[in-house]
Amino acid sequence: MFFASDNWAGAHPNIVAGLSAAAGGFATAYGDSALDEAVYQRFSEIFEREVAVFFVATGTAANSLSLTTFNKPGGISFAHRESHVIEDECGAPEYFSGGSRLHAVDGPLGKIDPPNLDRAIGRFASEVVHWGRPMAVSITQSTEVGTVYGLDDIDAISAIAKQHSVPLHMDGARFANALAALDTTPAEMTWKRGVDVLSFGGTKNGCWCAEAIVLFDLDRAKELAFLRKRAAQLLSKSRFIAAQFEAYFKDGLWLDTARHANAMAARLAAAIEDSATAKLAWLPQANEVFAVIEKTEADRLQAAGAAFYDWHRPHGFDGHIGEDELLYRFVTSFATTTEEVDRFGQLIAG
């Protein structure tokens, strides 16, 4: 019963097969192989316009280099207070940009509140040299607490970014999960809503190690190529990232795995809601479930083999957490089975 993170899941058999099929022979290195080029083209087809694609090894690299693409001295990027770029990247975005800063913006359950964003950017709009100046806005889709920005939500955030003449970045470490949840298209959820650069994650959704920066602002592509190399993120055997994405997109595998993970989260949430010892903190929208559970009960579940973590109370969660209770996060993946979820359901039912 592995619900600690979708980072714990392995690689989907189709991805493994794709990687193995590409393993033999020789191919041009550093992103210039025929397979790399074919996958770049596949990304353009999927996003219904020409895009520039840059494979990197981690989501942190994708986020950091995406923001650095729009770097400026004194630059400030605006992200949700509990965003990965602020809370879980150890200063990488600041480091790779040579000192740009991240400004935390509040909003309910992981989503930036547009008026808060407008006020936050507005404080720096006069570009007083002592204070710095707006550089970018970053949203996470799906968010760090398993919620999803609706298309109207993205429109509202994007309008403010454009009003302040700053680009919009999307941390799409769980892009496929959000896409499946909204049942929309990659184009509708990104550039058609004003997203300028996307961290496109494949690792958590069945790939072995496959992340890509998808740049809609093609004028910046040359700059990003140098930024990636300087960050030691240009993989010599890039074709092995390409091979994973080729298999990932083939026959819609990426959306099937995301839909499955989301369905498993919904099943897990129902089991938690049916129990007498735990309660959902909020409804899951993608593949992350949050519940308030008595610590002794959580200890029992973990001792019985369920892997999951406690989580800090996110901004905007006004539910009650008792003295002997904690908030816990459960993450499902392509590898989560109904048997696993049902076994957990029986366990939590007592």
Ligand SMILES: Cc1ncc(COP(=O)(O)O)c(C=O)c1O
């Ligand atoms: C929301 C989010 N963004 C980005 C990442 C990428 O992080 P990593 O550098 O660990 O691949 C993660 C990791 O799980 C994440 O949860």
Ligand SMILES: C[C@@H](O)[C@H](N)C(=O)O
């Ligand atoms: C760092 C940790 O939060 C990781 N991004 C995860 O979602 O599991």
